[in-house]
Amino acid sequence: MIDPTEVFVRGHSGLAGLTHHERLVFLLSEFETLMIMEGWDDFFTSRWAEHYPEMKTGLSLTNDHQSVAILDDYESHLRTNGVPLESAAIDSFLARQESKYFTTCRDWRDDYLRLSEIRWSKVTSYLKANGITLLA
Numbered sequence: 001m002i003d004p005t006e007v008f009v010r011g012h013s014g015l016a017g018l019t020h021h022e023r024l025v026f027l028l029s030e031f032e033t034l035m036i037m038e039g040w041d042d043f044f045t046s047r048w049a050e051h052y053p054e055m056k057t058g059l060s061l062t063n064d065h066q067s068v069a070i071l072d073d074y075e076s077h078l079r080t081n082g083v084p085l086e087s088a089a090i091d092s093f094l095a096r097q098e099s100k101y102f103t104t105c106r107d108w109r110d111d112y113l114r115l116s117e118i119r120w121s122k123v124t125s126y127l128k129a130n131g132i133t134l135l136a
Contacts, residue, residue: 001133004029015051021132024058027051028123032116040074040109045091052085062126064119070112077105 011026
């Protein structure tokens with residue numbers, strides 16, 4: 001059984017004490033929390049960015065192809081602009097942008113958040129298939 005609130009609190013002390021499945025719940029929760037509070041790019045420039053590949057792999061395991069497609073599109077956008085998928089590079093790229101950039105590029109945040117209910121349903125099903133209950 002996974003209690004998302006408890007995992008969220010423990011995860012902020014470090015991911016080492018979390019199981020693989022708890023890590024997925026934590027990373028997805030942290031990603032959504034940061035994007036709601038700070039904006040889409042904040043996760044990618046935060047201390048959690050190094051765990052992005054793990055989070056994305058976890059989404060793939062849940063068969064959440066729509067969320068993965070949004071992440072793929074963001075990565076493609078960065079590549080097109082010559083930006084590696086690294087915190088410092090993304091932060092530097094964003095700092096150089098004028099306000100027009102932020103109003104003309106895709107709203108990945110809105111697109112990703114629109115899928116939240118579907119995403120968590122897929123996570124719940126994935127965990128259940130692995131013998132784990134995700135508390136509501």
